Amino acid sequence: MTSPDITASAGGVRFLGDRKAYWRLLVRGAGLLMLTLGIYRFWLATDMRRFLWSNTQVDGETLEYTGTPIELLLGFLTAIAILIPVYAAFFVAALDLGPLGRWSGLIGFLALFVLGQYAVYRARRYRLTRTIYRGLRFHQGGSAWRYAVCAIFWWTLTILTLGLAYPWKEARLERFKMRNTYYGDLAGRFDGTGLSLFLRGLPMWLLIFIPLAAGVTALIQSFDWKALSDAVAQSGDDVLGRIEGSNPDLAGAIVFAMLATGAAVCIAALLYPAFQAVLLRWWASGLRFGEFEIHSKLRTAQVYGAYVRFLWYSILFAIVAAILSIPVLLLVNVFMGGADASVGKELAGSLLVLIGYVIVALGYSTIYRATVLLSLWRFTAESLELKGIAVLAQVKATGAPSSALGEGLADALNVGGI
Amino acid sequence: MNSGTGIYFDGTTSARLSVTVDLGPSALRILAADGRLLAEWPYAGLESQSAPDNILRLGLRENKVLARLEIIDPQFATEIDARADSIDRSGAMDRRKRANVIGWSVAATISLLLVAYFGVPALAGRLAPLVPRVIENKLGAAVDAQVRSTLDTRKAGAAFECGNADSERPGRAAINKIIRRLETAAALPAPLLPAVVRRREANAIALPGAHIYVYQGLIDKAESADELAAVIAHEIGHIAHRDGTKSVLQAAGLSFLFGMMLGDFVGGGAVVVAAKTVMQSSYARDVEASADAYGVALMNKAGANGRALGTILTRIGGATEPGMKILMDHPETKARVAAINAITPPRTVTPFLDAAEWAALKKICG
Numbered sequence: 095m096t097s098p099d100i101t102a103s104a105g106g107v108r109f110l111g112d113r114k115a116y117w118r119l120l121v122r123g124a125g126l127l128m129l130t131l132g133i134y135r136f137w138l139a140t141d142m143r144r145f146l147w148s149n150t151q152v153d154g155e156t157l158e159y160t161g162t163p164i165e166l167l168l169g170f171l172t173a174i175a176i177l178i179p180v181y182a183a184f185f186v187a188a189l190d191l192g193p194l195g196r197w198s199g200l201i202g203f204l205a206l207f208v209l210g211q212y213a214v215y216r217a218r219r220y221r222l223t224r225t226i227y228r229g230l231r232f233h234q235g236g237s238a239w240r241y242a243v244c245a246i247f248w249w250t251l252t253i254l255t256l257g258l259a260y261p262w263k264e265a266r267l268e269r270f271k272m273r274n275t276y277y278g279d280l281a282g283r284f285d286g287t288g289l290s291l292f293l294r295g296l297p298m299w300l301l302i303f304i305p306l307a308a309g310v311t312a313l314i315q316s317f318d319w320k321a322l323s324d325a326v327a328q329s330g331d332d333v334l335g336r337i338e339g340s341n342p343d344l345a346g347a348i349v350f351a352m353l354a355t356g357a358a359v360c361i362a363a364l365l366y367p368a369f370q371a372v373l374l375r376w377w378a379s380g381l382r383f384g385e386f387e388i389h390s391k392l393r394t395a396q397v398y399g400a401y402v403r404f405l406w407y408s409i410l411f412a413i414v415a416a417i418l419s420i421p422v423l424l425l426v427n428v429f430m431g432g433a434d435a436s437v438g439k440e441l442a443g444s445l446l447v448l449i450g451y452v453i454v455a456l457g458y459s460t461i462y463r464a465t466v467l468l469s470l471w472r473f474t475a476e477s478l479e480l481k482g483i484a485v486l487a488q489v490k491a492t493g494a495p496s497s498a499l500g501e502g503l504a505d506a507l508n509v510g511g512i
Numbered sequence: 513m514n515s516g517t518g519i520y521f522d523g524t525t526s527a528r529l530s531v532t533v534d535l536g537p538s539a540l541r542i543l544a545a546d547g548r549l550l551a552e553w554p555y556a557g558l559e560s561q562s563a564p565d566n567i568l569r570l571g572l573r574e575n576k577v578l579a580r581l582e583i584i585d586p587q588f589a590t591e592i593d594a595r596a597d598s599i600d601r602s603g604a605m606d607r608r609k610r611a612n613v614i615g616w617s618v619a620a621t622i623s624l625l626l627v628a629y630f631g632v633p634a635l636a637g638r639l640a641p642l643v644p645r646v647i648e649n650k651l652g653a654a655v656d657a658q659v660r661s662t663l664d665t666r667k668a669g670a671a672f673e674c675g676n677a678d679s680e681r682p683g684r685a686a687i688n689k690i691i692r693r694l695e696t697a698a699a700l701p702a703p704l705l706p707a708v709v710r711r712r713e714a715n716a717i718a719l720p721g722a723h724i725y726v727y728q729g730l731i732d733k734a735e736s737a738d739e740l741a742a743v744i745a746h747e748i749g750h751i752a753h754r755d756g757t758k759s760v761l762q763a764a765g766l767s768f769l770f771g772m773m774l775g776d777f778v779g780g781g782a783v784v785v786a787a788k789t790v791m792q793s794s795y796a797r798d799v800e801a802s803a804d805a806y807g808v809a810l811m812n813k814a815g816a817n818g819r820a821l822g823t824i825l826t827r828i829g830g831a832t833e834p835g836m837k838i839l840m841d842h843p844e845t846k847a848r849v850a851a852i853n854a855i856t857p858p859r860t861v862t863p864f865l866d867a868a869e870w871a872a873l874k875k876i877c878g
Contacts, residue, residue: 128777128779129614130617130618130620130621131621133617133620134617137610144562147562148564156563156567158563160561160562160578174772178768185764228580229521229580230523444786448782448786451779452779454779455778456778456779486526487526487528488525488526489525490525490526491578
């Protein structure tokens, strides 16, 4: 009988990754993204996942990502092949002046939303079946169409309730995903409840919506509705002027409403990291595999720290970009400045401006990935406390790898994924 | 060093096994603590898997299970690496593969740009004549409804279309005379649907499905019926070439090429928009140039003065045009006039309208 190794470092989750190595990977990736106008994204996504997975150590053993860029590329091409007839059908339907044509925009939006959710679920399946731990793969069952229908229902409810149903949506969809998630033959589940997330999120929701509601109320009350309808009913120009004349409080109310909205937006931006911390804690603490339980002690300050780091690097980058842009802009001026610039010079100048813009945009996205996203991954992983870890040593292999179609669809529909 | 230690996962259970690894002549042998042989992996089939930097993680190619052998001792890892060509610890093989991919991606990008510049207009040009009239008419009706709702300002209580009031009828008869003469010369497959509309700009537009809108501003600027006729002849050129349908096909082709295949990265949206705008402007310049040529030829065929197009273009366009050349959807006026004059021999012509008819046409919008 072979004996389990006892020297391996004991329990818990550790992140071994070197931040500098991740920076290198991302910066090189950004350069190649620009050079290939985005085709490199399949390679970059695979590199990022390999790095994150293989540097995350659970109970002394690291995860392994076995997906390949070619799989993602093929998934994307397959998705394109599926989407062409869909887009063509909408194009033709839009020409039709019948009821179908009139509603084709809405129908198209709904169809693409459902397809997007389908893709999200399938993409998760791809990622799970490419995740190996201790020589066994994770996998995911369940119907992606059922998930999509479920998602559209809960999203609608969330929008109709101004976000109050969001915790239950999250809980319901996460339960759906985790119930169908397996590590080998060990079934997962999700124990987080919508209510507990709701109670933690409610104060933030109120902080944002109270000023917003106050602004809207002030606006509505300042209207003298009868005078307003009279003003609109009178024919002729300058409707706005007459509305103002009949509603003396209106100007003040508009200013107040704008200030209230501004305050709500600022509060939302400031609270976002705290919200993310609450959500991540709640999510991670709900994950279960049989008797294996996870609890997260992610600190809110850590998430704020990640964003502060992002701001710091962004400011530095902005200064450097501004300094470097001076000679480029001078060059552009040389190209396009003359009254009679040729088409070739115009093209060269525009190209320079465009390249500059792309470099700046890619720079910010790289900084975001290397600060916020990496830190969130790392802090969440390291905040986990594992219970019943012994279960993980006695799992048997099941499940087979799935295709990358979902990733491709998610990519083509821009619903995240890669 | 022919033997070392490792950690082994057999791929059927998650149990972690401490093993001894013996390096044989052509295969490595994985032995349990009690000496039992767990697996024998030929060097040729070994694959290194993604792992933290300090660990060599091995798998066997085309293995039915995901068995993994992990070596921590760097010296022993080097020993194994030396025996198996397929292990790519330094990442050199992966880099070579990637350089290849990057080369091909750049080639693909260039090829897509070439397809967009040459292929899309050529394809749209070939496909447009194949689009059935029924569909083109539907497209025309849809565009027409949209154009009417954007152009019609409904101001001042006057009708959008000119020529329906009693005082405007003679003007309408005059413009119909111009259009009939041009239409006869053009011999189009479907009748034109012309209208004069109350807009201040000096312009005229053609839509799919043979709609032509002449703006009031153009009639105001025109100094003779021939000039007006020349612009209408140019618009008939758009209809004869089915340019409306062509541009819809071109836009769809460009959206597909750039929107779907390329540019899915942060900042890529701007690249796509810029490339599409520059390409579409370039198509439009070609389209306008060939509509000019058609219009002049049509004027000549109808026995009228083709140079009138150049005259009115110069008056409307002025000497210099502001803005960037690569964004202009018309060629430069100077170049257009030169091209028009080059294909129009000076000769005797029959004017479209007499002075009374022209005066009536000038008053078509009251």
